[in-house]
Amino acid sequence: MAVDPAPAAGSPPPESPGPGRGPVLRPWSAPVPGAEERWLDRLRVQRELHDGAALRISAVAARLGVVRHGVPADQPELRRGIEDVQEELHTALQELRSVARQIYPPLLELAGLGAALQEVAGCAAVPVVVVAPPDRFSTAVEGAVYFAVAGCLRALSPGDGEVRVTLRRDGELLVVVLDGVPHRLTPGVLEEVRGLGGQVTTRGEAASGTIEVGIPCA
Amino acid sequence: MRVALAEDGSLFREGLLMLLSAAGHEVVGSTADGDSLVALLADQPADVAILDIRMPPEPDGGLVTAEKLRAAHPDLGLLFLSHYAESHYLMRILQIGTESIGYRLKEKVGSVDVLTDTLTRIRDGEIVIEPVLAKRLVERPRGERRGVIDSLSPRELDVLRLMAEGRSNTGIAGELFVTGKAVEKHIANIFDKLGLHADDSAEQHRRVLAVLTYLRSQRDDG
Numbered sequence: 001m002a003v004d005p006a007p008a009a010g011s012p013p014p015e016s017p018g019p020g021r022g023p024v025l026r027p028w029s030a031p032v033p034g035a036e037e038r039w040l041d042r043l044r045v046q047r048e049l050h051d052g053a054a055l056r057i058s059a060v061a062a063r064l065g066v067v068r069h070g071v072p073a074d075q076p077e078l079r080r081g082i083e084d085v086q087e088e089l090h091t092a093l094q095e096l097r098s099v100a101r102q103i104y105p106p107l108l109e110l111a112g113l114g115a116a117l118q119e120v121a122g123c124a125a126v127p128v129v130v131v132a133p134p135d136r137f138s139t140a141v142e143g144a145v146y147f148a149v150a151g152c153l154r155a156l157s158p159g160d161g162e163v164r165v166t167l168r169r170d171g172e173l174l175v176v177v178l179d180g181v182p183h184r185l186t187p188g189v190l191e192e193v194r195g196l197g198g199q200v201t202t203r204g205e206a207a208s209g210t211i212e213v214g215i216p217c218a
Numbered sequence: 219m220r221v222a223l224a225e226d227g228s229l230f231r232e233g234l235l236m237l238l239s240a241a242g243h244e245v246v247g248s249t250a251d252g253d254s255l256v257a258l259l260a261d262q263p264a265d266v267a268i269l270d271i272r273m274p275p276e277p278d279g280g281l282v283t284a285e286k287l288r289a290a291h292p293d294l295g296l297l298f299l300s301h302y303a304e305s306h307y308l309m310r311i312l313q314i315g316t317e318s319i320g321y322r323l324k325e326k327v328g329s330v331d332v333l334t335d336t337l338t339r340i341r342d343g344e345i346v347i348e349p350v351l352a353k354r355l356v357e358r359p360r361g362e363r364r365g366v367i368d369s370l371s372p373r374e375l376d377v378l379r380l381m382a383e384g385r386s387n388t389g390i391a392g393e394l395f396v397t398g399k400a401v402e403k404h405i406a407n408i409f410d411k412l413g414l415h416a417d418d419s420a421e422q423h424r425r426v427l428a429v430l431t432y433l434r435s436q437r438d439d440g
Binding site: 050051054055056057058059060061062063064065066068069070083086089090093097106107109110111115118119122123 | 323326
């Protein structure tokens with residue numbers, strides 16, 4: 001296993017990729033100060049959207065329904081006008097939901113990595129199988145791993161083969177294995193997890209191989 | 219209809235109470251959390267309980283509250299109103315029950331007609347699933363199911379979408395302006411193409427479950 005959370009200075013990490021292993025990418029640095037807090041900030045902003053603007057718009061939709069109910073039957077244009085406005089409110093909320101998912105997916109917060117990644121897998125251009133334990137991790141770790149994997153899955157093209165995403169806890173590491181993905185997606189994955197001291201290794205074919213992430217989750 | 223409500227957002231709770239009362243329903247009680255609703259309904263009969271999913275007890279109090287209510291009052295209908303229409307929650311809701319149960323977006327029950335139709339279907343034993351979610355499930359099934367979905371005719375897709383909303387044969391016929399016989403024929407064709415057992419078409423709840431499970435499953439979990 002070539003995944004260490006943060007190799008201690010002075011004691012070089014074991015560099016034995018093993019047969020068939022590709023280049024091993026090391027983290028640029030130890031965990032970046034403040035990285036954890038930035039994920040908590042993102043979660044807080046997402047919750048504000050839900051508890052504030054979104055709830056207020058839903059309440060307006062219900063109150064418009066009361067107003068519409070009071071419109072006499074001989075004014076169908078007015079009734080239709082109110083229905084159109086309600087439909088616009090639904091569209092506005094769908095846009096807010098999309099923004100919320102990009103900040104910190106509500107499903108990730110409430111149901112964890114397995115459920116949230118299943119949803120992303122459903123939208124990928126190729127069949128994706130997700131195997132994840134029900135374990136919960138910190139807000140930061142779940143956020144970083146979610147965006148690392150989701151970025152990968154969204155970058156796949158219809159021509160690529162089936163992809164398998166496997167998550168498992170290995171001591172104080174959360175290990176994420178992406179099988180059947182092109183190695184060129186590695187920098188994007190690393191970008192998401194390096195702030196938390198995560199590291200990424202690759203092996204197999206460059207066009208369709210394995211990207212493995214190890215991220216401290218103790 | 220006698221309705222009880224638990225919702226922690228006071229703005230939406232007030233709006234919904236106004237709409238329920240405009241629709242002529244009797245609100246037997248409204249609370250800001252699930253546990254208070256369970257206590258309230260212990261000695262107060264109701265036809266349907268409306269529950270926010272994301273409310274106290276955190277994180278998803280609506281679901282644990284629903285489990286308690288279903289155990290204590292098996293005949294009480296349950297309507298989940300949420301800001302999110304997620305298939306993950308739909309599956310958890312259907313684990314609580316597959317009769318007299320519904321899941322809709324908060325802003326989509328914003329009319330007297332839609333709200334009353336939703337509550338009536340739930341009281342009458344049906345499953346009611348948010349059309350936005352049913353449409354997404356049908357249009358975006360898990361990877362390897364797509365080829366089969368592509369083989370359906372446009373009319374069969376309409377029928378499948380309405381089945382995924384939990385509609386009965388009569389309901390589907392009414393929505394599409396066709397006869398019940400025509401709906402039965404479409405359903406038989408759909409089940410044939412999906413490789414599901416046509417026997418399921420006889421029983422609405424099992425049929426809805428079969429269709430949803432089909433759309434949601436990935437190869438490894440069958």
